[in-house]
Amino acid sequence: MTQDVIPTSASSSDPKIDPLSPFSLANQEGPGQTITHIKLRSDNYEEWRRSMRMSLKSRRKFGFCDGTIAKPTDKFLLDQWEVVHCTVVQWIMHSVDSSIRDSISYSEDASVLWKELEERFSVIDGSKIQSLKAQLNDCKQTKGMTVTTYYGNLKALWEAIAAHEPLLACKCGHCTCGIAKEALARQEMERLHKFFMGLDASLYSTIRSNQLALDPLPSLNRAYQVVLQEERLKARGCSYG
Structure with a gap:
């Protein structure tokens, strides 16, 4: 049994996700939620990145963006990972201003999307x-x-x-x-x-x-x-x- 899953009983076949696990989502943490009020535009990447990173870290979800939360092999955890992963992608896309959203190639991989935004908007001038x-x-x-x-x-x-x-x-x-x-x-x-x-x-x-x-x-x-x-x-x- 991994540390991210807690059994409902000693013989239960229906495990539950630990609320403190990155694979857990609170009831209000749906894909349509706005986790930062700062919208990414073409000129405020650093401000947006700091706000998004703090919001994701406070939810134990930033690892989906930097790649440190890898796909688990356990079938139950894999299903949960995919649910949370897709939710993080939606959070990122909802935080992008409509003026540039259409110019971003949509990716279902949070780490790929995060990297693309960094490469496009983090310009060291x-x-x-x-x-x-x-x-x-x-x-x-x-x-x-x-x-x-x-x-x-x-x-x-x-x-x-x-x-x-x-x-x-x-x-x-x-x-x-x-x-x-x-x-x-x-x-x-x-x-x-x-x-x-x-x-x-x-x-x-x-x-x-x-x-x-x-x-x-x-x-x-x-x-x-x-x-x-x-x-x-x-x-x-x-x-x-």
């Missing part, structure tokens, strides 16, 4: 990357802008750039040097310094200096919380900076 980095360089907290809005602007640009330039990571599976962890730490520090550099100096120069003097430096999330607290204190007419 050098000018786009340069534009995003220029926007990041110019991103600052202007007069009257809240810390939350400023940080939100930064975060959106960081995510857009990361979609085109993902962090370096070991691909051999045998690396012990920790390059992925080191790359993540370096990215965290770069983002921390950018966050501090773009703050309104007339309001946060002191708190910025105090935070940068710490050893070790605070995490980006911690720095954001500290500055946010300072903003709230200033709004009440007091400050500890």
Whole structure:
């Protein structure tokens, strides 16, 4: 008996699918369901991909798209696999805007369809990357802008750039040097310094200096919380900076 099937009784010949199995579908998870409100157009692939991937992962179904959930050999599980697989294909097609849907060659294989959409719409445009980095360089907290809005602007640009330039990571599976962890730490520090550099100096120069003097430096999330607290204190007419 596989881990994806639970028997109804010790002698039952009518097995049931484990609700936590990727081969399981909830009652409301039909092929006509909309699992993301972001429609794929010709200019928003990265945003669509992130939303779809998160929605599928939350349902334990992304493996049908990346090919990691292979066809089972067990007849009962194979039937369930095909049901869920067809449902995932329908979810993908329902998330494609009607303006480009007819130009997509319909495939009943979710991994083939996912790959086709990636190849067609995931275009690494050098000018786009340069534009995003220029926007990041110019991103600052202007007069009257809240810390939350400023940080939100930064975060959106960081995510857009990361979609085109993902962090370096070991691909051999045998690396012990920790390059992925080191790359993540370096990215965290770069983002921390950018966050501090773009703050309104007339309001946060002191708190910025105090935070940068710490050893070790605070995490980006911690720095954001500290500055946010300072903003709230200033709004009440007091400050500890």
